[in-house]
Amino acid sequence: MTTTNEVAKPQVLQVEEPLALISGAELPRYDLVYETYGELNADASNAILICHALSGDHHVAGVDENGKPGWWDGYIGPGKPVDTNRFFVVCSNNLGGCRGSSGPNTVNPVSGRIYGPDFPIVTCKDWVNSQNKLREHLGIDTWAALIGGSMGGMQVLQWAIDFPDKLRHALVIAAAPKLSAQNIAFNEVARQAIMSDPDFHKGRFIERDTTPKQGLALARMLGHLTYLSDDMMGSKFGRELREGKLQYNYGVEFQVESYLRYQGEKFATRQNFDANTYLLMTKALDYFDPAADYEHDLSKALAAATAKFLVVSFTSDWRFSPERSHEIVKALLDNDTDVSYAEVESQHGHDAFLLPNEHYEGVFRSYMQRVWKDIEALGGAA
Amino acid sequence: MTTTNEVAKPQVLQVEEPLALISGAELPRYDLVYETYGELNADASNAILICHALSGDHHVAGVDENGKPGWWDGYIGPGKPVDTNRFFVVCSNNLGGCRGSSGPNTVNPVSGRIYGPDFPIVTCKDWVNSQNKLREHLGIDTWAALIGGSMGGMQVLQWAIDFPDKLRHALVIAAAPKLSAQNIAFNEVARQAIMSDPDFHKGRFIERDTTPKQGLALARMLGHLTYLSDDMMGSKFGRELREGKLQYNYGVEFQVESYLRYQGEKFATRQNFDANTYLLMTKALDYFDPAADYEHDLSKALAAATAKFLVVSFTSDWRFSPERSHEIVKALLDNDTDVSYAEVESQHGHDAFLLPNEHYEGVFRSYMQRVWKDIEALGGAA
Numbered sequence: 001m002t003t004t005n006e007v008a009k010p011q012v013l014q015v016e017e018p019l020a021l022i023s024g025a026e027l028p029r030y031d032l033v034y035e036t037y038g039e040l041n042a043d044a045s046n047a048i049l050i051c052h053a054l055s056g057d058h059h060v061a062g063v064d065e066n067g068k069p070g071w072w073d074g075y076i077g078p079g080k081p082v083d084t085n086r087f088f089v090v091c092s093n094n095l096g097g098c099r100g101s102s103g104p105n106t107v108n109p110v111s112g113r114i115y116g117p118d119f120p121i122v123t124c125k126d127w128v129n130s131q132n133k134l135r136e137h138l139g140i141d142t143w144a145a146l147i148g149g150s151m152g153g154m155q156v157l158q159w160a161i162d163f164p165d166k167l168r169h170a171l172v173i174a175a176a177p178k179l180s181a182q183n184i185a186f187n188e189v190a191r192q193a194i195m196s197d198p199d200f201h202k203g204r205f206i207e208r209d210t211t212p213k214q215g216l217a218l219a220r221m222l223g224h225l226t227y228l229s230d231d232m233m234g235s236k237f238g239r240e241l242r243e244g245k246l247q248y249n250y251g252v253e254f255q256v257e258s259y260l261r262y263q264g265e266k267f268a269t270r271q272n273f274d275a276n277t278y279l280l281m282t283k284a285l286d287y288f289d290p291a292a293d294y295e296h297d298l299s300k301a302l303a304a305a306t307a308k309f310l311v312v313s314f315t316s317d318w319r320f321s322p323e324r325s326h327e328i329v330k331a332l333l334d335n336d337t338d339v340s341y342a343e344v345e346s347q348h349g350h351d352a353f354l355l356p357n358e359h360y361e362g363v364f365r366s367y368m369q370r371v372w373k374d375i376e377a378l379g380g381a382a
Numbered sequence: 383m384t385t386t387n388e389v390a391k392p393q394v395l396q397v398e399e400p401l402a403l404i405s406g407a408e409l410p411r412y413d414l415v416y417e418t419y420g421e422l423n424a425d426a427s428n429a430i431l432i433c434h435a436l437s438g439d440h441h442v443a444g445v446d447e448n449g450k451p452g453w454w455d456g457y458i459g460p461g462k463p464v465d466t467n468r469f470f471v472v473c474s475n476n477l478g479g480c481r482g483s484s485g486p487n488t489v490n491p492v493s494g495r496i497y498g499p500d501f502p503i504v505t506c507k508d509w510v511n512s513q514n515k516l517r518e519h520l521g522i523d524t525w526a527a528l529i530g531g532s533m534g535g536m537q538v539l540q541w542a543i544d545f546p547d548k549l550r551h552a553l554v555i556a557a558a559p560k561l562s563a564q565n566i567a568f569n570e571v572a573r574q575a576i577m578s579d580p581d582f583h584k585g586r587f588i589e590r591d592t593t594p595k596q597g598l599a600l601a602r603m604l605g606h607l608t609y610l611s612d613d614m615m616g617s618k619f620g621r622e623l624r625e626g627k628l629q630y631n632y633g634v635e636f637q638v639e640s641y642l643r644y645q646g647e648k649f650a651t652r653q654n655f656d657a658n659t660y661l662l663m664t665k666a667l668d669y670f671d672p673a674a675d676y677e678h679d680l681s682k683a684l685a686a687a688t689a690k691f692l693v694v695s696f697t698s699d700w701r702f703s704p705e706r707s708h709e710i711v712k713a714l715l716d717n718d719t720d721v722s723y724a725e726v727e728s729q730h731g732h733d734a735f736l737l738p739n740e741h742y743e744g745v746f747r748s749y750m751q752r753v754w755k756d757i758e759a760l761g762g763a764a
Contacts, residue, residue, distance in 0.1 A: 023630035121630045181615035181638040182607065188639045189603045191632060192646075196596040198580055214578040221571045222604065225564065233563035239671065246669060248405035248503045250573060250661060254668065256563040257570045264574075279632060286636065287628060289621065 008035040008062035025120035033100030034092035038084035045380030047140040050091040051148035051155035057099035060091040081365040096122045096280040104276030117203025124288045128158045145169035145371045149353035160305040170307040174353040176324035178289040187282040190219035217264030229316035229349035299334035308338040310367045314352035390417040390444035407502035415482030416474035420466035427762030429522040432473040433530035433537035439481035442473040463747040478504045478662045486658030499585025506670045510540045527551035527753045531735035542687040552689040556735040558706035560671040569664040572601035599646030611698035611731035681716035690720040692749045696734035
């Protein structure tokens with residue numbers, strides 16, 4: 001039994017057949033890069049898919065070859081709530097991403113040119129369709145559970161609607177059944193920041209060997225602002241001055257400015273996140289609205305779902321507030337679906353889903369015990 | 383008695399003496415452009431100063447020569463809550479503004495060059511000091527009332543602290559005693575958007591005959607987002623599509639995107655707001671913290687205030703929420719100051735202070751009746 005983090009080795013699924021996208025466009029072929037943790041059991045009943053959020057990727061747990069821990073490492077690993085001594089955990093970089101899966105920073109096989117802005121806008125349904133290919137590839141008939149936070153939670157919802165018999169449990173964390181006008185507006189300002197950067201070059205920045213750093217940094221600063229709660233920023237930074245006194249200029253004065261500039265700069269420069277991916281992911285978020293196909297009735301959209309659900313929200317999350325999770329829970333209850341719900345007290349805003357929290361961890365861990373018991377009942381825990 | 387809007391004629395006070403600023407810098411001389419409405423009575427006891435917010439100016443009421451109504455025309459004018467048949471209303475463009483008062487878009491008398499980035503950062507205290515010159519110039523010993531919303535409300539607080547015997551009533555609407563870390567963070571993203579626009583030219587854009595339109599539009603879009611409530615955006619725009627269906631591109635798709643882009647473009651282009659003024663005003667907001675001079679105790683800061691107060695907040699205002707007004711009210715109550723407070727139910731977020739609302743109008747109107755009764759008691763209503 002492993003008790004230390006394993007070194008995760010990215011693998012690539014090469015799908016050499018076209019993927020018809022919801023937009024009407026088609027990808028002639030595509031790669032999905034993914035990591036796995038733990039061992040798939042003999043009857044492939046212990047597999048769990050993790051879906052990532054806007055800036056996430058396939059490296060969700062363990063450490064990469066540089067020793068960098070996965071983005072949800074606090075909750076996934078040996079002895080952790082998603083215990084990799086028990087579960088076979090899979091996470092792939094979404095289509096349109098920029099960490100190895102086919103996306104704007106990869107080569108268009110038709111033109112031989114970097115996709116850039118030509119990479120078609122994909123939707124949550126397209127992600128689920130491509131992840132379903134990965135499921136088949138891995139020889140998994142049914143996921144023991146699907147787990148996702150924020151945009152990841154939206155993919156879990158979409159899976160439960162589109163492939164109801166391919167998952168037994170759905171964990172939807174810090175998500176919403178669709179974006180509000182305010183959510184869309186924040187995304188739109190971020191997109192405008194990127195697209196108005198002169199280094200954006202209509203999305204062809206890679207070919208010009210540049211990147212719209214300023215626009216991307218602005219987008220990230222703004223995103224970051226919406227992930228944190230007012231209270232948390234207040235208690236973390238308050239009105240503290242970096243130099244102890246006002247400078248009366250436009251340099252960094254307040255600690256919160258320093259923090260935000262650092263976050264923006266890191267994302268745009270050190271992490272070198274692809275600006276076209278950022279645009280595309282925000283669009284997929286804006287478009288997500290599974291009820292739209294069901295007369296705008298979320299209860300109807302979820303009527304065919306057979307998975308059992310855990311829904312979690314965080315009190316200070318104003319990006320996707322508890323009320324947005326209530327909508328999901330209500331729609332599930334309308335269908336007498338088996339749903340557990342936890343509203344977790346936290347000061348950390350939307351980011352809380354990635355951070356330590358006793359209540360959250362307890363709920364997460366005990367729900368995963370239940371997922372494990374279901375696997376045992378299937379005889380797969382031997 | 384006038385019952386229709388008067389045509390407002392801007393006037394200019396030229397102050398030919400230096401103004402020592404809080405930053406330590408000095409303005410050798412300055413202009414203040416202002417408008418007045420109504421008639422000053424014989425004993426100058428019916429004068430009211432209106433303080434403007436971030437993007438406001440001196441044209442607060444009546445119509446200008448192009449027929450454009452003032453920005454608070456709904457509440458100021460003949461028969462309106464601030465009744466110009468009774469009161470002599472004054473409003474000046476703040477120092478550092480861009481509508482005629484000395485600011486970044488005016489000429490530095492020392493160098494003969496457009497100030498641009500050389501215009502010193504002014505603070506709320508500096509504004510109050512310059513407005514006090516206007517008071518003297520107009521022959522007004524004591525304002526019957528000072529009225530301001532948002533950043534305007536902060537100036538009213540500052541007046542009550544710095545010149546307690548120069549006002550009888552203070553109306554502080556949709557304001558806060560200081561900005562939160564989140565407020566500062568939003569301002570910082572807006573500033574970064576402007577300063578990273580290549581047309582900003584380190585603030586020397588006027589000399590280069592250009593203007594950082596994109597940055598200014600982004601700043602305005604972001605500001606606008608924070609002025610509106612999530613609920614209001616939801617009920618006004620929802621997820622409505624401009625073309626009725628998704629386009630799967632980065633053009634305008636949702637109505638809320640169209641609205642925001644319009645607001646940004648209008649501010650940057652048609653209104654041609656000065657980018658340096660925007661930077662300066664957001665800094666003055668960040669710096670505002672009158673309690674800082676009083677051991678960070680707002681009650682102590684307001685101890686010397688002798689004015690009577692009306693404080694108003696709006697339920698859906700998340701920029702300066704009702705809790706921020708509670709801080710002001712509590713500090714006033716600590717001093718047994720005469721304070722009325724109204725928490726007005728509104729869906730319109732921070733913008734509510736400019737919009738029609740029966741409760742708000744009733745509170746505003748009846749408080750102004752009280753201001754008028756005080757003038758009558760002084761014998762000035764004859």
